Amino acid sequence: MILLVDLCYREGSLGYEEFVLPVARIVEKAGHAVRAVHYRAGPGTVPDDAVAVILCGTPLADTTFLSGLENFSWLADVRVPVLGVCAGMELICRVFGGTVGPGEEIGMTEVTVLAPDPLFAGRESFPAYELHTLACTDPGPLRVLAVSDQCIQAVRHPDKPVYGVMFHPEVRNEWVVERFLSLAGEKRINP
Amino acid sequence: MKLGVLCSGGKDSLYACGCAMEREEVACLITVRPANEESYLFHTPNVSLVALQAEAAGLPLVAVDSPGEKEEEVSDLRQALIIARERHRIEGVVTGAVLSVYQATRVQRVCHELGLWCFNPLWHTDQEAYLRSLIRRGYVAIIAGVFSAPFDASWLGRRIDEAALANLKAYAERHRITLTGEGGEYETFVLDAPFFTKRIAIEETCPEYRNYRGMYRITRARLVEK
Incomplete structure (x- = not known):
């Protein structure tokens, strides 16, 4: 089972359909069961039957999740692969000691891969859909995998199978989610 | 909010x-x-x-x-x-x-x-599930314009119901249209919705159709009791 975490400002918000369900559809299409939980409703740990976790995005105006970092202490000790999407990457950046600051992109942009990683399957660049007003301004210990001309676009933890992408892969880049799931299943991204 | x-x-x-x-x-x-x-x-x-x-x-x-x-x-x-x-x-x-x-x-x-x-609650939705939900929940949406092959004039004013959905699915497979008309293949107009207290009754129309392009212009309509 793949655990999807809804980072929107409240459980059952209108953001759920826009930011969680499209990712859920990709995961189900790839043959996995899905469980979606709101970040405030979670047990504070990753369930035993979860083989990977995806932290989903939020509406552009919604940065509420960043003022409740205590809800994400489980991330520091996570043992399964994690993919943070947009808001999820901002969260990963904060939890692992990086900083998040102003960084706006709305619409399509070009993402350039700097560091080869199995997640990007050998691609050097690709167009991607962006929807954020904040960005990872200092990655701290996280490795920068990709950038746009505005900001860091992808990071990976140096020791843990934890990724963040600033763009929304559910729009025109479903392959990134599929690739993450495939690598997680093969345990190829475990340390 | x-x-x-x-x-x-x-x-x-x-x-x-x-x-x-x-x-x-x-x-x-x-x-x-x-x-x-x-x-x-x-x-x-x-x-x-x-x-x-x-x-x-x-x-x-x-x-x-x-x-x-x-x-x-x-x-x-x-x-x-x-x-x-x-x-x-x-x-x-x-x-x-x-x-x-x-x-x-x-x-x-x-x-x-x-x-x-x-x-955007329909963003990247499952298009077939969405149309089924639209029909099941009682939305009355009619085709208000067609702008691509293979839509003929009979589609103008046609309600999106299960039969229409079956035809649209066949078109999507054979002609690569999007089920929901997202590619501009067709447009719709809603006559009734679950949250309407009255429904729209069409009294006069002026349909135009030529070569896979047509508009179902509603020239007179009014609200009636449901």
Whole structure:
């Protein structure tokens, strides 16, 4: 089972359909069961039957999740692969000691891969859909995998199978989610 | 949260409105009426009848006329949202965007500029499941325009029901159209929705059709009891 975490400002918000369900559809299409939980409703740990976790995005105006970092202490000790999407990457950046600051992109942009990683399957660049007003301004210990001309676009933890992408892969880049799931299943991204 | 729903009169915006009503407070419908039928940003068939839909839903309508020229459409949208914010104190906007990055990007940018939230509850939805839900929930959406092969004149005014959905699915497989008309293959107009207190009755139409392009112009309609 793949655990999807809804980072929107409240459980059952209108953001759920826009930011969680499209990712859920990709995961189900790839043959996995899905469980979606709101970040405030979670047990504070990753369930035993979860083989990977995806932290989903939020509406552009919604940065509420960043003022409740205590809800994400489980991330520091996570043992399964994690993919943070947009808001999820901002969260990963904060939890692992990086900083998040102003960084706006709305619409399509070009993402350039700097560091080869199995997640990007050998691609050097690709167009991607962006929807954020904040960005990872200092990655701290996280490795920068990709950038746009505005900001860091992808990071990976140096020791843990934890990724963040600033763009929304559910729009025109479903392959990134599929690739993450495939690598997680093969345990190829475990340390 | 008080929300304004961008409404073209078609199925996607009215369905999105229904979703928003289940979760938040919908304060008004907002429509931009393009003079140009080739509008890039706004859908056109029967958009002048959104006023009847607003009345049926018991919602005020903010309507702005637009020349419908490419980048100026964004200014017209901004003007409409400013009026809705001032008049109805909306904090956010709901759209029926399904796949259009062009449309979503422009609406997101204007909302951000104006300090408004933006919600797209149909974004990258499962198109077949969405149409089934639309039918099951009692939305009465008719085809208001066709703009591609293989749609013939018989589609104009046809209700989207299970039979129509079966035909659309066959077209999607054979002719690579999108099920929901997201590629501009067809447009719709909603005559009834679960949250309408009255329904729209069409009294007179002026259909036009030629070479896989047609419009089902509704020239006279009124609200009647459901």
